[in-house]
Amino acid sequence: MAAIIIVFTYGAVVHYLMNQSLTRTMDPEAKVLIILGASVKDNQVTSTLYSRLEKGARLLQENPQLLAIVTGGKGSFSSISEAQIMKDILVKEFNIEEQRILIEDQSRNTYENLINTKPLLLDQKSTIITSEFHTLRTAFLAKRVGIKTQLIGAETPKTKRFKLELREHIAIIKSWFFDSSCRKY
DSSP states (O other): OHHHHHHHHHHHHHHHHHHHGGGOOOOTTOOEEEEOOOOEETTEEOHHHHHHHHHHHHHHHHOTTOEEEEEOOOOTTOSSOHHHHHHHHHHHTTOOOGGGEEEEOOOSSHHHHHHHHHHHHTTOOEEEEEEGGGHHHHHHHHHHHTOOEEEEEEOOOHHHHHHHHHHHHHHHHHHHHHOHHHHTO
């Protein structure tokens, strides 16, 4: 019985903290907006990634001084990188100026997104956009690699939220205990 209470309490607290990221406003001192990639298939973004791009585009439109970094390498289901696809969407669909967008296209996961993006930040204040279910793990991975940042969540489509959040609970525990490669940073 105690184990059930612990699991339920953990799930409820983590769910609450994830949802808190949806209401955050951007730090006015931030100079860089990092939009984390998510898998693409046949060079098409998922609704989850599109939600991140929408949120990022809105913040870029509201803050014309911001530089954006889009992250994500080329997966096995796409002929071009996630980052390039993201940049193309920001430019073509949201009218973000191409010169405001840098690409990090070598990463295969969140940890690599952050490691590869860190040198591009030039120690400037940043804000990371990712899905709300992904903000907690991203926050502690960013801390481990030495990126001081703020996280803002993009809303996951309700049809995908339960499955992705459940998977993320497992990923949080896995990363916390087993991502030893992160602990050295």
